[in-house]
Amino acid sequence: MNSKLRIIGGVAAGMSAAAKARRVNPELDIKVFTDDQYISYSACGLPYYIGDVIKSSKQLIARTVEHFAGQGTPVLTRTRAIDIKADSKLIMLEDLTTNRYFEEEYDRLIIASGARPVFPPLEGIHLKGIFTLRNIQDSDAIKNFLREYQPSKAVIVGAGYIGLEMIENLLVHGCQVSVIEKAPHILPSMDSDIADVVSNYLNSRGIEVRTGEPVTAFKGTDTVKEVMVGRNSLPADMVIISIGVIPNSEIAARADIELGSSNAIRVNEKMETSQPDVYAAGDCTVVRHIVSGQEMYIPMGTTANKQGRIAGENAAGGNAAFTGVLGTGISKILDMEVSRTGLCEQECQNLGIEYISHTIKSRTRVPYYPDAGRIHVKLIVDKNSRRLLGGQIAGYPGSGKRIDTIASALTMNSRIDDLINMDLAYSPPFSPLWDPVLTAINKF
Amino acid sequence: MNSKLRIIGGVAAGMSAAAKARRVNPELDIKVFTDDQYISYSACGLPYYIGDVIKSSKQLIARTVEHFAGQGTPVLTRTRAIDIKADSKLIMLEDLTTNRYFEEEYDRLIIASGARPVFPPLEGIHLKGIFTLRNIQDSDAIKNFLREYQPSKAVIVGAGYIGLEMIENLLVHGCQVSVIEKAPHILPSMDSDIADVVSNYLNSRGIEVRTGEPVTAFKGTDTVKEVMVGRNSLPADMVIISIGVIPNSEIAARADIELGSSNAIRVNEKMETSQPDVYAAGDCTVVRHIVSGQEMYIPMGTTANKQGRIAGENAAGGNAAFTGVLGTGISKILDMEVSRTGLCEQECQNLGIEYISHTIKSRTRVPYYPDAGRIHVKLIVDKNSRRLLGGQIAGYPGSGKRIDTIASALTMNSRIDDLINMDLAYSPPFSPLWDPVLTAINKF
Numbered sequence: 019m020n021s022k023l024r025i026i027g028g029v030a031a032g033m034s035a036a037a038k039a040r041r042v043n044p045e046l047d048i049k050v051f052t053d054d055q056y057i058s059y060s061a062c063g064l065p066y067y068i069g070d071v072i073k074s075s076k077q078l079i080a081r082t083v084e085h086f087a088g089q090g091t092p093v094l095t096r097t098r099a100i101d102i103k104a105d106s107k108l109i110m111l112e113d114l115t116t117n118r119y120f121e122e123e124y125d126r127l128i129i130a131s132g133a134r135p136v137f138p139p140l141e142g143i144h145l146k147g148i149f150t151l152r153n154i155q156d157s158d159a160i161k162n163f164l165r166e167y168q169p170s171k172a173v174i175v176g177a178g179y180i181g182l183e184m185i186e187n188l189l190v191h192g193c194q195v196s197v198i199e200k201a202p203h204i205l206p207s208m209d210s211d212i213a214d215v216v217s218n219y220l221n222s223r224g225i226e227v228r229t230g231e232p233v234t235a236f237k238g239t240d241t242v243k244e245v246m247v248g249r250n251s252l253p254a255d256m257v258i259i260s261i262g263v264i265p266n267s268e269i270a271a272r273a274d275i276e277l278g279s280s281n282a283i284r285v286n287e288k289m290e291t292s293q294p295d296v297y298a299a300g301d302c303t304v305v306r307h308i309v310s311g312q313e314m315y316i317p318m319g320t321t322a323n324k325q326g327r328i329a330g331e332n333a334a335g336g337n338a339a340f341t342g343v344l345g346t347g348i349s350k351i352l353d354m355e356v357s358r359t360g361l362c363e364q365e366c367q368n369l370g371i372e373y374i375s376h377t378i379k380s381r382t383r384v385p386y387y388p389d390a391g392r393i394h395v396k397l398i399v400d401k402n403s404r405r406l407l408g409g410q411i412a413g414y415p416g417s418g419k420r421i422d423t424i425a426s427a428l429t430m431n432s433r434i435d436d437l438i439n440m441d442l443a444y445s446p447p448f449s450p451l452w453d454p455v456l457t458a459i460n461k462f
Numbered sequence: 463m464n465s466k467l468r469i470i471g472g473v474a475a476g477m478s479a480a481a482k483a484r485r486v487n488p489e490l491d492i493k494v495f496t497d498d499q500y501i502s503y504s505a506c507g508l509p510y511y512i513g514d515v516i517k518s519s520k521q522l523i524a525r526t527v528e529h530f531a532g533q534g535t536p537v538l539t540r541t542r543a544i545d546i547k548a549d550s551k552l553i554m555l556e557d558l559t560t561n562r563y564f565e566e567e568y569d570r571l572i573i574a575s576g577a578r579p580v581f582p583p584l585e586g587i588h589l590k591g592i593f594t595l596r597n598i599q600d601s602d603a604i605k606n607f608l609r610e611y612q613p614s615k616a617v618i619v620g621a622g623y624i625g626l627e628m629i630e631n632l633l634v635h636g637c638q639v640s641v642i643e644k645a646p647h648i649l650p651s652m653d654s655d656i657a658d659v660v661s662n663y664l665n666s667r668g669i670e671v672r673t674g675e676p677v678t679a680f681k682g683t684d685t686v687k688e689v690m691v692g693r694n695s696l697p698a699d700m701v702i703i704s705i706g707v708i709p710n711s712e713i714a715a716r717a718d719i720e721l722g723s724s725n726a727i728r729v730n731e732k733m734e735t736s737q738p739d740v741y742a743a744g745d746c747t748v749v750r751h752i753v754s755g756q757e758m759y760i761p762m763g764t765t766a767n768k769q770g771r772i773a774g775e776n777a778a779g780g781n782a783a784f785t786g787v788l789g790t791g792i793s794k795i796l797d798m799e800v801s802r803t804g805l806c807e808q809e810c811q812n813l814g815i816e817y818i819s820h821t822i823k824s825r826t827r828v829p830y831y832p833d834a835g836r837i838h839v840k841l842i843v844d845k846n847s848r849r850l851l852g853g854q855i856a857g858y859p860g861s862g863k864r865i866d867t868i869a870s871a872l873t874m875n876s877r878i879d880d881l882i883n884m885d886l887a888y889s890p891p892f893s894p895l896w897d898p899v900l901t902a903i904n905k906f
Binding site for chain 2: 030060062063066071072077078179183308318319320321323324340341342343344345346347348349350355357359384386387388416418419420421422423424425426427429430431432436437439440441442443444445446447448449451452453455
């Protein structure tokens with residue numbers, strides 16, 4: 019009889035795992051369970067779906083249930099995994115349509131249960147017009163609300179990537195947009211000097227940005243009308259809460275699977291959990307940070323895909339390893355691009371690393387070429403070993419993806435001195451003669 | 463008395479050397495000689511000056527004679543260096559305005575005499591309307607001709623970067639443009655599969671591209687009227703010849719300074735020539751290719767600047783080293799971007815390296831995001847060591863600068879297996895979930 023691979027979760031990690039396991043072993047008995055009705059969708063595309071940049075939610079779906087069925091991989095949607103009995107290798111499930119409970123045997127199991135948005139237990143949190151954004155249903159609810167209520171004032175709570183990406187996608191609906199961030203500056207995963215570039219830009223575009231104070235309550239009768247920030251009140255016809263996610267790891271914890279950083283499922287580089295034959299991948303797991311060597315929780319679509327592939331390969335009999343992440347991220351905020359990789363100053367301080375940092379200002383193109391926008395590049399270097407630790411970029415179009423040059427150097431564990439003569443591409447429409455990244459490198 | 467640093471050449475390498483030497487030693491007696499009337503101009507910007515993308519030639523000039531004078535560094539323009547007497551540490555010079563000859567002593571000398579365009583001794587080459595493009599005077603002559611003669615048919619001879627960059631800058635003047643390349647494909651420094659992407663694009667834009675045949679003659683009475691390609695004739699009211707450059711190394715050769723590849727001046731990593739106290743930098747010198755370790759002639763503005771800095775630093779008493787180049791290049795050809803770094807297939811073959819190569823097709827952004835253009839990424843890997851050897855990219859806007867991710871990996875001497883999980887930046891407006899470079903890496 020064929021070995022049974024069961025997968026819990028049908029988005030990035032789960033479906034990458036299913037696809038890879040199928041490629042590795044065409045005969046494997048694979049089945050996927052997800053409580054969602056949609057599978058394999060691009061969560062990172064949701065803001066653009068709300069902003070009508072993407073017209074149909076179908077475009078967000080990479081591969082359908084039918085596609086997987088055609089590969090001999092049934093995907094059971096609206097089917098929630100309730101418990102795992104690791105000793106007897108069983109999963110307890112609920113069919114959300116019929117409310118029928120059933121169980122499934124597995125030989126190997128991949129948990130790719132993802133994460134869910136933090137939804138703070140504040141006064142008024144259940145008022146109409148307050149949303150989080152995680153899946154297609156959330157997006158459809160937001161789109162319906164925008165259409166029906168035509169809110170004139172929208173407040174975004176939380177100024178991470180998704181929160182800031184929502185700005186342009188609410189502006190197109192005619193909303194006036196404000197952003198509230200409880201951390202001292204927006205983009206809390208980046209340093210304040212780079213975040214301030216974005217903050218100043220947002221102010222210049224008429225976006226109110228409030229930092230350093232948490233939201234304390236929401237007011238309104240049926241629909242939200244005010245967001246309370248300490249003693250102050252901001253008028254709001256609509257609120258998007260985007261203050262991070264927490265891993266869906268409870269099912270693993272109940273099965274005595276070890277958790278790690280931020281209560282995410284602890285996995286090794288093969289994506290194995292502490293339970294034999296149980297793998298985990300994606301936003302429900304920890305990752306190893308390549309620069310610090312530390313276990314961290316940094317949920318990202320790219321990582322979920324890579325981990326899913328590796329879990330799928332190994333669960334199907336392969337021997338792949340995931341080396342870890344750099345915490346690379348990028349975001350388009352109206353005409354501003356912001357990106358990061360490696361460690362930021364705060365992380366270095368937390369790790370007790372002595373570092374040097376320099377931030378340079380340059381242009382995306384030769385200054386005499388049209389649309390040569392301002393770009394800021396920050397690099398952080400270990401003071402003693404002179405090893406490159408991280409980089410951050412903020413600037414106008416053409417800025418953000420330059421972070422990959424730094425990510426590539428971090429992947430190879432570069433010392434800053436290895437990079438001073440780097441032969442980066444130059445032509446007036448693409449770069450100043452000294453690429454901004456190279457200018458930053460030469461500051462050390 | 464102060465040590466005398468004399469510099470021959472006033473463009474990228476020469477003026478970088480002068481600026482750096484001044485920073486290293488504010489007291490140094492520095493003097494620069496150039497036969498040109500302009501200094502410190504961006505040669506790579508010339509096509510865009512012709513295309514009126516850049517309105518004034520002044521914008522192309524990074525630093526003026528007055529700027530250097532203000533730093534205590536006189537720059538003598540229209541002053542040609544005729545000979546170097548290395549034994550007596552003298553330079554023989556001619557003032558091109560007064561035709562007066564004079565000599566100058568030096569303690570240390572930097573030769574940054576640049577390169578000049580190849581001007582083939584063909585029948586009809588001196589007809590009016592036939593141009594090369596190397597400096598501001600050339601550009602002004604082309605602009606004047608365009609204004610006065612309003613040519614309707616322009617032929618570009620040579621399909622390297624500059625030749626192809628001229629296409630859009632002639633189209634704006636209402637010319638119908640054809641390109642002739644004697645090599646089997648355009649962009650001869652790249653592989654045919656990547657070059658064909660550009661070639662097909664040019665055809666789709668109505669640009670006639672002829673490859674594999676050299677120009678044999680130009681016909682016309684006063685002004686050029688035809689370009690002869692074997693037995694065929696192409697009508698032409700104007701011709702741009704852009705078939706490469708040769709180093710201005712004769713002055714060095716006469717001073718018994720050793721030449722290397724392509725008769726360029728041989729320098730070590732300190733930019734020292736074979737003559738004591740004589741340095742050289744920029745388009746008149748050889749470079750070491752980091753991947754092959756070979757001495758090559760690859761004149762580039764970026765390299766000239768880096769070498770100039772290093773020559774300036776060392777001539778002023780410092781101890782800097784130039785590690786070499788990757789042959790990185792990039793070009794915008796209408797809406798197509800093309801770039802390269804490291805070795806191409808032909809170079810691997812010439813070096814007797816056994817290699818594997820893969821070319822992938824992807825998109826510049828997530829396919830559902832607007833303007834997700836086609837991108838082709840080619841990587842070449844050593845078959846035995848699995849070391850990354852080179853990369854080439856062709857595609858729509860957002861493609862070209864991705865080459866820097868590969869250049870960074872090459873700088874660090876990466877094996878392809880080091881890179882398979884690289885944490886590159888992803889968000890729908892910037893990249894598919896798997897960045898095209900990462901997709902290519904994962905083909906090996």
